[in-house]
Amino acid sequence: MGKTNPPFMTGVPELLVLRLLSQREMYGYELVKSVRVVTSEAISLGEGVIYPVLHGLEKAGALTAKRKPVNGRTRVYYEVTPLGRERLERLNSDWDRISAGVDSALGEAGRV
Amino acid sequence: MGKTNPPFMTGVPELLVLRLLSQREMYGYELVKSVRVVTSEAISLGEGVIYPVLHGLEKAGALTAKRKPVNGRTRVYYEVTPLGRERLERLNSDWDRISAGVDSALGEAGRV
């Protein structure tokens, strides 16, 4: 019986993916590189992270996929659904809460 | 042969514990409550997280433990070693880098 809750600090890959897709539709391989760029190289998510996240979000109804052939290769573009936007907002405020918590703990009589 | 790197977003419990102990020595049960307080209730680490972290850090030479009997009960006080301070600084800058990365990704043309 134990459904364990997800670890308190996870869902960041999901958050980043949803955030990027909320600006414009993108495909997996593109996301892999975009994450590196928009986080100023601070975070690098491999394909082994991105693709499962994408599939999970699609299954959850947060994304819709459409295949487009481009230059002979096939790309799978993902778009955020309204449900996905709700999820994004939730993850976003979770992140804000948590990171503010950590920062406040670190800030106590500390750094400049 | 795969030594997998630690997940990019972990070590936050360790960071918080080291940070608190760098201010003054504390015991496990005290840390459980302190974490809640200093993070403004945003983060709550149970005993199942705190104690293993404490033992791990001690084994790694980042903390030293000394037992003190107080009011009949025994408390185990932990103190940060120089090695622990190095570790704290490393974790601290890791956190800064990562959280800045996420924030910058979220900030792009977004919120107020």
Next chain:
DNA sequence: ATACATACCTTGAATGATTAGGTATAGTGG
């Protein structure tokens, strides 16, 4: 021809966190 970049995907293992227990003493209310 060979190699590299694009583009998709999955599987296995490592790791960290959560839940849920278990032990024991001290103090409080009925």
Next chain:
DNA sequence: CCACTATACCTAATCATTCAAGGTATGTAT
């Protein structure tokens, strides 16, 4: 006196997330 709560330590089982490392296939440049 007894039950209950708070203090204080600890561990083991489970689970989800992530990472590394593969595998397939097409296009492009050398």
